[in-house]
Amino acid sequence: MKDNEVLVKVEGLSKKFCKDLKTSLWYGLKDLVSNIKGNKGERKLRSKEFWAVKDISFELRRGECLGLIGHNGAGKSTLLKILNGLINPDAGKVIMKGRVGALIELGAGFNPILSGRENIYNNGAVLGFTRKEIDDKVEDIIDFAEIREFIDMPVQNYSSGMKVRLGFAVAAQMEPDVLIIDEVLAVGDVRFKTKCFNAIEELTKKCAVIIVSHSMPQIARICTELILMNKGEIEVYEKQNLGPAIEGYYGIVGNNKTAEIGSGVVKIENILINRQSGKTFETNYNEPLSVIVQLSGNANIERVSIRLTFFDVEEKPVAQISSKNDQFDILSSDNFEVKIDLEHFFLNIGTYNLHLAVHEINDLNKEGEVLHIIRSVARIEVKGNSYYAHAPCLMKAEWSQ
Structure with missing residues (x-):
């Protein structure tokens, strides 16, 4: 060849099935008789049938x-x-x-x-x-x-x-x-x-x-x-x-349900992405991204950390931002907000679920008690002109020859 x-x-190519076995057997018998009479060809959907x-x-x-x-x-x-x-x-x-x-x-x-x-x-x-x-x-x-x-x-x-x-x-x-x-x-x-x-x-x-x-x-x-x-x-x-x-x-x-865990002593009240509220957000590859987390605090908690983790639709973590990793101190109060700015958002074109976590910072300057975690707090759809499907993150570099 x-x-x-x-x-x-x-x-x-088309194939239909019936949702009910008894009805399916009845339809099969009718079709068999119809075929014997020479009436072949595609038939319209009947009650309880659907196109697979x-x-x-x-x-x-x-x-x-x-x-x-x-x-x-x-x-x-x-x-x-x-x-x-x-x-x-x-x-x-x-x-x-x-x-x-x-x-x-x-x-x-x-x-x-x-x-x-x-x-x-x-x-x-x-x-x-x-x-x-x-x-x-x-x-x-x-x-x-x-x-x-x-x-x-x-x-x-x-x-x-x-x-x-x-x-x-x-x-x-x-x-x-x-x-x-x-x-x-x-x-x-x-x-x-x-x-x-x-x-x-x-x-x-x-x-x-x-x-x-x-x-x-x-x-x-x-x-x-x-x-x-x-x-x-x-x-x-x-x-x-x-x-x-x-x-x-x-x-x-890629539309996962929101789930929450934690003591709730310090609680995430709302989240804004690019100064907009909602559940689903659109952004473009390589453009700035701004996240504002609004929280309610507690007098017994002095310092907290905030962690943002981006998951793909297969629930694999592909990127993370952490105040602890960036050595940024967040002081808790009755009501406060924290702003996170990314100069460039390098995640590839696709859909991502954002998980948000708040931990207490203990006396050893380490993350301690889980105060509030919201899984799939937001869904971010990344648009753009280019597409490289192998990798979740596309980094920009300076090139020379």
């Missing part, structure tokens, strides 16, 4: 990697199952060329009573490889999966991580023309995940890859194009410039 040939072509996938179209060539992103229930896994032939669509068509490898469900395709080695040969045969071709690959598969001492043990005795390692090793080392991967790579340790994504980068040079993941750094690292799905439909479809799709994903999933 040609290097630039279209390996996956999807046109107007609606009017999806795209093309994928060798050397391209398509990422499918969206919240849980957006239709990503349903789309992958249609692509892999596990379920049939209600409308549209899928054209796949060459050998297709898939890692969709944990342990899918494995016979639990057979050993890992026997399952390698079974899976290879399903992909269309001869026994000699599998013989040439089997040692590489075992080494990649890192389960050599367990390879002749029944797969039903494998842990979830071992099943994923073996499944991915078979899918990757057999080098199919099209590789489909669902969120199963979320299982396992960080080291093996890194190993998998390195392998995917190499595979992308030789085949077409479709992957579902909720990790935007991983998606941005390996994908050449992205589809953001919402309620079964394509909300954003971007090639090369993946920023708008990732930003749209963060906008959908």
